[in-house]
Amino acid sequence: MNEKKQFILETAMRLFAQNGFHLTSMQEIAEHSGVAKGSLYTYFRSKEDLMISILNYYDNLLQKKILQVEYERTLTPKEMFQKQLSMHFKEFSHDRDFLLVQIREQSFHSNLKIRHFFFKKRKDFLLFTTQKIIQLFGEEVQPYAFDCAIIFHGMVKEYSVLMIKGGYKFSYDELSAFLINRLENVIAGCLVDQKRIVNDTSDYFCIDAKDHSLSFINQIEQLLTKNKNEIGDKKYERAIAITNAMKENLAEEQKIVLEGLLIYLQNLNIPSITKAMEGMEHIINKRC
Incomplete structure (x- = not known):
């Protein structure tokens, strides 16, 4: 990433942290970054694209540092987990604006891609913690590991x-050691009570499938409308009818029907929507 683009990212993140995503304009970001508004759009197509770039950039930096700890073979599993958690706090404290952006935006963001990012990161953290719990405390804790991960996530x-x-x-x-000790207390209690709240985690880890599928359907519709003249009225109307049917069956979780509709859409041979259809096909095949 070149210096100018990185400076724009840092500037936008600071403004999003101060004012919120919706109250910050691209014009304001351009002025604070020292570039013309038109030039800003050569780096980022939209404010949403800029936000996603910020989230991915800083999250990737954090994940690389956390992953590096996995290669420190002198650490015990508990020491490794503690060091990774300590690094998590250190990086968030250093990039204070990044955490403020997440606190501000993650709960009720209207943009599908941004909402999906926050859901995925929460899911990734819970998966990571669940795996660490089983690694640290053995298979006997496996039935309660996800509940313990949720409690731990809340503390963090x-x-x-x-x-x-x-x-x-x-x-x-010290904070990391304290929280891991509290996690041990929670796990010990679960092993004594032998009760859990979440009996099946499969639904949770499939929640984003609908949103992701809908994102591709909306993308297909936008491409159809954009290329309507090239496609022709009759083929356009058929394609839109198919995407509407997809949305209806998405709500009903009719995977077989969705597959059939996608094949019908593919048979219309509309080049401009090929990539979006490939993404949709991938999501359908991965649906739970």
Whole structure:
């Protein structure tokens, strides 16, 4: 990434953290970045595209650092988990605006791609923690691992908010050790009670399939409308009828019907929607 693009990312992130995504305009970002508004669009197609770029850029930096700890063979599994958690707090504290953006935007964002990003990161964290719990405490904790991961996620989130919005200063290592000790208490309690709240995690990890499918259907419709003259009225009307039927069957989780509709759409031979259809096909095949 060139320096100018990175500077725009950092500027936009600061403005999103201060004012919120919806109250920050591309004009304002351009002015604070020292570029013309037209030039800004050569780097990012839209404000949503800019937001996604920010989220991916900083998340990738964090994930690389956390992954590096996995290669430190001198650490025990518990020490490794503690160091990764400490790094999580350190990086969020260093990139304070990045966490503020997440706190502001993740709950009720109207943009599908941005909402999907936040859901995926929450899901990834829960999966990572669930796997760590089983690795640290053995297979006997497996039935309760996801419940424990949810509780742990809540603790990590609230202490992060205390640091960033409440101004609290913690030793990252001490905080990480404290939270992992509390996790051990939670796990010990679950093993004694032998009760769990979440009996089946499969539904949770499939929640984003509908949103992702709908995103591709909307993309197909936009491409159809954009290329309507080239496609022709009759073929356009057939294609739109198919996408409408897809939306209806998406709600009913009719995978077989969706596959049939997609084949029918493919048979119309409309080149401009080929890539979007490939994405839709991938999601249908991955649906739970």
